[in-house]
Amino acid sequence: MGKILESITNTVIAGFVLAVILLGLQSSWFANYEVSSVLYVRYAHVLSGVMWIGLLWYFNFVQIPTMPSIPDELKPAIGKHIAPKALFWFRWGAMLTLLTGLLLAMMNGYIKDALSLAEGSRMIGIGMWLAIIMWFNVWFIIWPNQKIALGLVDALAEAKPAAARKAMLFSRTNTLLSIPMLLCMVGQQNGLIL
Template sequence: MAKILENLYKALGAGVVLALIVFFLVHRSFDAAFVSFFFRWLHVLSGILWIGLLWYFNFVQIPTMPKIPAELKPAVGKFIAPEALFWFRWSALATVITGLILSILNGYGHQAFAMQEGSRTIGIGMYLGLFMAANVWFIIWPNQKKALGIVPADDAAKAKAARVAMLGSRTNFMLSIPMLYCMVAQQNGGAW
């Protein structure tokens, strides 16, 4: 067991295998309801990774960076942050794609986007999620590439980019709170 747990990808694979075993034990047919459930599960998984990393950046990395001695900062900037940002941006995209598929499979995609009665809450959540994902890809990531030295930039440009990326991240953090409310409320008595 230790050999599996010592390797992230083996542990991930084992988790998927265990989930498939549970799926086959619980689901006797793979009908439209199962497909909808499966995409909801993928949506929740990718959303947990995305929002979890967003909250990690805002609760841990951003506040801690000023306290890290200068000689240790390259470890974060060259190794930890680029890896975290890889998973951050791709989980954002996966969350949006699985959410859109889910809204189409369940027949509320158009109503949510049109903010029709009964789907306004999920529509607000969807719009917040889309805005946040666009912020990840078009504001945070391009500026983080400069701030981390992934693309060439002078010191002044790096400092400016770091601030813009931080503000973009803090905006997403702030928006994640009502977005998560909307996602949960729609199915639990808070539909509007």
């Protein structure tokens, strides 16, 4: 068991093996292609969403508030090693969440109604638009500014604090938006209709 748990790759593989075993116990899921394909896309959507929002909340509830109390000599470990890797998973979690969410809406036949905020799909539609805004913030505001703040791209030293602040403010914006976005995503499936 130590070999599995000592490696994140092995741990994740073992998790998927257990998931496949559980799916195997439900052979009816394999019999209906439409049901199983929607299930797999929804599962990928939830997994990637947990990665994305989990890291968003890690940055906002743990890393950002803790940084002022970290001694200056230890801060480069965060900026050079932890933050770039976390930001990789953060932005690709956002991308996969968005793509699987849009695919799920297409597969279930409500993408047009949701994106146009049609009656009966407004709740999920608002959630989708909030997620699209959040995705945009990740890829086009947070990540470009984080690259400057962390010194991953060439920039003047005086540009780093402003870039760090902008990335933080948009990350906080995404944290704010994540709360109603998650309500909209689960609300539609549980009968909340706008």
